[in-house]
Amino acid sequence: MLQTADTTIALYDEAAAQASSEQPAQGLERIMLADDKLPVVLGVVLIVWIGVLTLLFRTDRRLARVERQLDERSA
Amino acid sequence: MRRSPGPMDRDLALPRYGLLYRLFGVAAAVWITVVLVLGFLGPVPNLPILEQSARNLYFHVPMWFVLYAGAIAGAWHAGRYLATGRTVHDVRSEAAWMVSTVAGVTALVTGVLWSRFTWYQGTGLWWSPEPRQNMVAVQLLISGAYFVLRGSLDRPRQRARLSAVYALFATATMPFLTYVLPRRMASLHPGAEGNPAFSQMDLAGDMRWVFYSAAVGFLMLGWWLYTQRVRAKVAELRAEALAPEAAPVSVVVSSS
Numbered sequence: 348m349l350q351t352a353d354t355t356i357a358l359y360d361e362a363a364a365q366a367s368s369e370q371p372a373q374g375l376e377r378i379m380l381a382d383d384k385l386p387v388v389l390g391v392v393l394i395v396w397i398g399v400l401t402l403l404f405r406t407d408r409r410l411a412r413v414e415r416q417l418d419e420r421s422a
Numbered sequence: 423m424r425r426s427p428g429p430m431d432r433d434l435a436l437p438r439y440g441l442l443y444r445l446f447g448v449a450a451a452v453w454i455t456v457v458l459v460l461g462f463l464g465p466v467p468n469l470p471i472l473e474q475s476a477r478n479l480y481f482h483v484p485m486w487f488v489l490y491a492g493a494i495a496g497a498w499h500a501g502r503y504l505a506t507g508r509t510v511h512d513v514r515s516e517a518a519w520m521v522s523t524v525a526g527v528t529a530l531v532t533g534v535l536w537s538r539f540t541w542y543q544g545t546g547l548w549w550s551p552e553p554r555q556n557m558v559a560v561q562l563l564i565s566g567a568y569f570v571l572r573g574s575l576d577r578p579r580q581r582a583r584l585s586a587v588y589a590l591f592a593t594a595t596m597p598f599l600t601y602v603l604p605r606r607m608a609s610l611h612p613g614a615e616g617n618p619a620f621s622q623m624d625l626a627g628d629m630r631w632v633f634y635s636a637a638v639g640f641l642m643l644g645w646w647l648y649t650q651r652v653r654a655k656v657a658e659l660r661a662e663a664l665a666p667e668a669a670p671v672s673v674v675v676s677s678s
Binding site: 382386388392393400403404406407410413417 | 431458
């Protein structure tokens, strides 16, 4: 939003060269570009958080399995 | 839960972590996810100096709550260990201290980062003379020494007894270093010079409920991490008791 796209971008990435801030944002872009693109940071943080949660739940499952095996062996 | 309750079972008895516990994990996961969304997108007053960094309130301050909650739990189980001699209390005390200390380091580091770009903007000052920051650094050295002490002792019962006593001493310094002394000194930090840290004036109404929710959410996460550490350690000790020939020599020698 601060600068128009650098023309050298076209050399590296044709798709990015099509980027435009001229037309009004629509759909998902209208949400993600609000508040100086703060929602993009939220998206990244949520993805990281989901990764952490996956590990937490997997550790829970592994602990439950080990506890079950120990219960069987000590019974 | 266990069909043959021997002395080992009572020494390491844990509650059953079943359906309720799994539901608690799901609740904590959803709760913090909602807090993250509200914390980023909810309204803040956007005052000078703080600006959008006011949102740090939702993430920096709950770390202090986890620090205190973990220290109180650690001291409680240290006392219970000294009273009962049951290994499970030593395991719980260490796990609570670990969660507490990690939250404390996180709180200190986030505070350093936050103040660097607000109160000390333009000074280039990373380590500021802020009294609370310095006192908390001292407290974390005291807390961290708990793990050095544990690491230096080989015999399990001696390690458990000495670290329980140390945990009680380390908790006793905490209110003075992090609560009383910073309030007796001049500081920009909320809660200085006798002011309460969370007065009606200090917290915008829009932020109040997100902040309370964040505190609850991170306490839930802290308890979750604590129980995982307890369960893993208890499982390790039970496995050692079932197969003593596979255990480290020091454990076998000291089980007199």
